[in-house]
Amino acid sequence: MQKLLLFVDKVSTFAGRLFAWSIIGLTFLISWEVFSRYVLNTPHPWVLDVQIMLYGILFMMAGAYTLAHGGHVRGDVLYGFFAPRTQATIDLVLYVVFFLPGIFALAYAGWTYANESLAIREQTFSPDPLPLYPFKFMIPIAAVFLLLQGIVEILRCLVCLRDGAWPSRVEDVEEVDVDKLKQMVHVKSEDIERLDRYVVKPEGQS
Numbered sequence: 001m002q003k004l005l006l007f008v009d010k011v012s013t014f015a016g017r018l019f020a021w022s023i024i025g026l027t028f029l030i031s032w033e034v035f036s037r038y039v040l041n042t043p044h045p046w047v048l049d050v051q052i053m054l055y056g057i058l059f060m061m062a063g064a065y066t067l068a069h070g071g072h073v074r075g076d077v078l079y080g081f082f083a084p085r086t087q088a089t090i091d092l093v094l095y096v097v098f099f100l101p102g103i104f105a106l107a108y109a110g111w112t113y114a115n116e117s118l119a120i121r122e123q124t125f126s127p128d129p130l131p132l133y134p135f136k137f138m139i140p141i142a143a144v145f146l147l148l149q150g151i152v153e154i155l156r157c158l159v160c161l162r163d164g165a166w167p168s169r170v171e172d173v174e175e176v177d178v179d180k181l182k183q184m185v186h187v188k189s190e191d192i193e194r195l196d197r198y199v200v201k202p203e204g205q206s
Contacts, residue, residue: 009170016065046128060142088160110139
């Protein structure tokens, strides 16, 4: 079971990291368009459409990644004080009552929406129109990733209810833990304070 949970976490993480590269594309595209528009005086109307589509793809495909790493907004003011089994019970109810119906609706409506767009070969409304239906197919794809990760989260709730503790998640880039970093490099707080006295000298001293 744990291997299955971690495998789906890795799939969601891979998808999130893969589509995160669209940020690089957005950065270069916007920089190039600014240069082209204000220096070369040759704007490109289609660039705005591409920007919107790239950002939309990034936003949608980040959903499963964020869920896999517990990054979605949560009311931790009270939730964090509950025992793991109580947390799992709350999460399980919310996933079944709200998450699953919403994601099923998103997948179904998104698939219908995308196919209707494909049927009419829908394009953007800019002077240089671009095909819009490939972008709309990202809606049901993102919904499937979210649904898969949501099922894993439901299984995590069931495991927690059985064992009384949350199963582990796949690790990813996190904020630096200063205390752990000190332990790794064998540095004490006293050493840092002693170094600060040499580096940051009182005013008036050379």
